[in-house]
Amino acid sequence: MSAEGRAPLVEARGVVKTYGGGLFRRQGVTRALDDVDLDIGVGEVVALIGESGSGKTTLGKVLLRLTSVDSGRVTFEGQDVFAAGAAALRQMRRRFQMVFQNQAANLHPKMTVREMMDESIRLHRPELDDAGRTALTSTLLERVGLSARADQRPASLSGGEKRRVGLARILATKPRLIVADEPTSGLDAAIKQQTITLLKHLKDADLAYLLISHDLGLVRKISERVVVMLKGRIIEDVPVERLGVSGTHHPYTLRLMQAAELLEDHAPSTEGEVTRAGAAAERVEVTSAGCVYAGDCALARRLGILSKCASERPQFVDVGERHRVACFGLTEPGRESNV
Ligand SMILES: Nc1ncnc2c1ncn2[C@@H]1O[C@H](COP(=O)(O)OP(=O)(O)O)[C@@H](O)[C@H]1O
Numbered sequence: 001m002s003a004e005g006r007a008p009l010v011e012a013r014g015v016v017k018t019y020g021g022g023l024f025r026r027q028g029v030t031r032a033l034d035d036v037d038l039d040i041g042v043g044e045v046v047a048l049i050g051e052s053g054s055g056k057t058t059l060g061k062v063l064l065r066l067t068s069v070d071s072g073r074v075t076f077e078g079q080d081v082f083a084a085g086a087a088a089l090r091q092m093r094r095r096f097q098m099v100f101q102n103q104a105a106n107l108h109p110k111m112t113v114r115e116m117m118d119e120s121i122r123l124h125r126p127e128l129d130d131a132g133r134t135a136l137t138s139t140l141l142e143r144v145g146l147s148a149r150a151d152q153r154p155a156s157l158s159g160g161e162k163r164r165v166g167l168a169r170i171l172a173t174k175p176r177l178i179v180a181d182e183p184t185s186g187l188d189a190a191i192k193q194q195t196i197t198l199l200k201h202l203k204d205a206d207l208a209y210l211l212i213s214h215d216l217g218l219v220r221k222i223s224e225r226v227v228v229m230l231k232g233r234i235i236e237d238v239p240v241e242r243l244g245v246s247g248t249h250h251p252y253t254l255r256l257m258q259a260a261e262l263l264e265d266h267a268p269s270t271e272g273e274v275t276r277a278g279a280a281a282e283r284v285e286v287t288s289a290g291c292v293y294a295g296d297c298a299l300a301r302r303l304g305i306l307s308k309c310a311s312e313r314p315q316f317v318d319v320g321e322r323h324r325v326a327c328f329g330l331t332e333p334g335r336e337s338n339v
């Protein structure tokens with residue numbers, strides 16, 4: 001997947017990550033990432049969607065080397081992330097950051113917002129003198145809308161304000177990539193809206209986001225490109241303007257889109273039918289070499305290609321500009337290209 005027209009910022013190639021096999025061997029090995037390739041361009045906003053357990057958080061962590069890999073390669077600004085020594089990794093970590101998980105836990109209870117900012121800037125921007133740090137603190141607090149709260153301590157901040165302090169501290173490092181993992185989950189509507197506005201506001205031409213989210217509304221508002229994951233694999237990579245039932249191609253993406261559109265129409269009972277229709281499908285012997293959706297795929301049955309799907313891995317085919325899909329249903333000669 002190339003981030004066409006942009007210089008590459010992150011490139012992941014053939015990344016495999018399994019969990020288990022040690023103490024947990026008895027419970028079997030989970031292939032959380034199964035040969036994943038992903039590019040993120042400088043300043044690009046890429047959303048990662050897919051059901052729970054599909055490997056999204058693991059992929060975000062792998063890009064930042066917050067977890068190990070079994071095999072594969074990740075580069076950040078051309079540097080091999082997993083080959084980097086301690087000093088190089090420290091340098092890199094200033095430039096890429098994961099936010100929103102346990103953000104509040106990182107705030108020092110006895111320090112004011114201003115003091116915490118000063119400390120972060122002192123650490124990450126050693127070239128600045130006292131006046132430079134003071135000026136940058138003011139600028140960053142203004143950017144996240146916290147100027148009036150500079151002398152408060154965490155105990156008197158709301159949950160949304162604590163998240164914003166976390167973001168302001170991250171911005172002090174001048175990051176090139178922010179991985180935002182479910183940034184709006186668990187938030188009420190007003191705070192959710194504030195977070196969306198803030199993410200848009202903080203975006204500048206050099207800053208890329210990898211936005212991991214179930215929330216298609218958020219994805220549509222912020223991202224340029226949407227990457228769909230299922231069971232450790234990327235199955236579709238689509239420009240955001242094509243995200244929807246009429247613009248996406250992979251049968252699993254379509255199922256996600258149908259469910260989302262039905263939810264948007266406030267018809268949860270029908271959404272249940274979509275899920276049941278998939279769950280009730282005839283089971284086949286799906287090998288790990290095959291398509292991860294073969295067990296549930298009505299298209300494969302209709303096209304009579306299920307045995308191929310169950311035993312061979314579909315490669316990406318281009319179905320439009322910057323739009324790729326991994327599915328045999330689109331490549332069979334003379335077949336329709338959509339469900
Ligand atoms: N620390 C871990 N130990 C064991 N299994 C894990 C761990 N983290 C994730 N997994 C498993 O890896 C798979 C992918 O998980 P995750 O990356 O969290 O997916 P997502 O973010 O899409 O929900 C899941 O099957 C999950 O249970």
Ligand code: SF4
Nearest residue numbers: 291297309327328329
């Ligand atoms: S490769 Fe086959 S099983 Fe997989 S989504 Fe396409 S048609 Fe369905």
Ligand SMILES: [Mg+2]
Nearest residue numbers: 053056057058
């Ligand atoms: Mg997750």
